[in-house]
Amino acid sequence: MAKIQALYIYPVKSCHGIAVDAAPVTPMGFVHDREWMIVDPHNRFLTQREEPRLALIVPSFSDDQLVLSAPGREPLRLPLDATGPAVEAIIWRDRCAAFDLGAGAATWLSELLGREVRLVRFDTRRKRPSSTAFTGKLKALNRFSDAFPWLLLSQASLDDLNQRLSLPVPIDRFRPNIVIADVPAYAEDRIDEISTGEVRMRLVKPCTRCAITTVDQESGVRAGDEPLRTLRTYRFDRRLRGVVFGQNAILVSGAGKILRVGQPIAMAWKS
Secondary structure, three states: OOEEEEEEEOOEOOOOOEEEOEEEEEOOEEOOOOOEEEEOOOOEEOOOOOOHHHHHOEEEEEOOEEEEEOOOOOOEEEEOOOOOOEEEEEEOOEEEEEEEOHHHHHHHHHHHHOOOOEEEEEOOOOOOEOOHHHHOOOOOEOOOOOOOOEEEEEHHHHHHHHHHOOOOOOHHHHOOOEEEEOOOOOHHHOEEEEEOOOOEEEEEEEEEOOHHHHEEOOOOEEOOOOOHHHHHOOOEEOOOOEEEEEEEEEEEEOOOOEEEOOOEOEEEEOO
């Protein structure tokens, strides 16, 4: 039977991820997933597409604080419930309500990256829905994810890709939230829904891949054009006009429940 092999959260958008044994589910994704984001002086989102060194920023949690660590710097500590002046943070075409977290966080990040940036936190008082072109009648909410609250990938799909590469890549290149095991490669392309009994999620859109997959998440350095070059030879989607790998997912039911590593999952297949 299929099972959850790994769970990840990414507290600060496009910074280092955290592997967790269990993750509470909310309509907007896992608790604290992409709740914070680094923005430029125009409050536009910054990612590893433009700044690969974001991978060097490692979030963690301690005593009701978000802790950001980076090589050669004292950690930055912020209360989890910190607020500040209300701003609009821009992700693609979306304008999201957010709190600016102040000069201390801005200075810490700006000195690290060598450019003027600020840190914002998602303001849940204004909802950010996913596109109904993919979710249909289901309403799906996000924080600062690109477009959908979860990304699911199977271990078998990564194994198949790595057999095609001269140098295998780790799963962190693809930044999944949920990794499933004991299914065939690319089974996620054919899955309609997964469920644990308490939590039910629908897979709504293939994930189109960008240059972040070429960034070594340990060094913060772009490492050539793989795996995108190889993926393009067999995973190019003409309709979406890009390389696809993994599936975006939304919540059908189970807010407030917990997903755990090792948990068996049931699957409903697309007709």
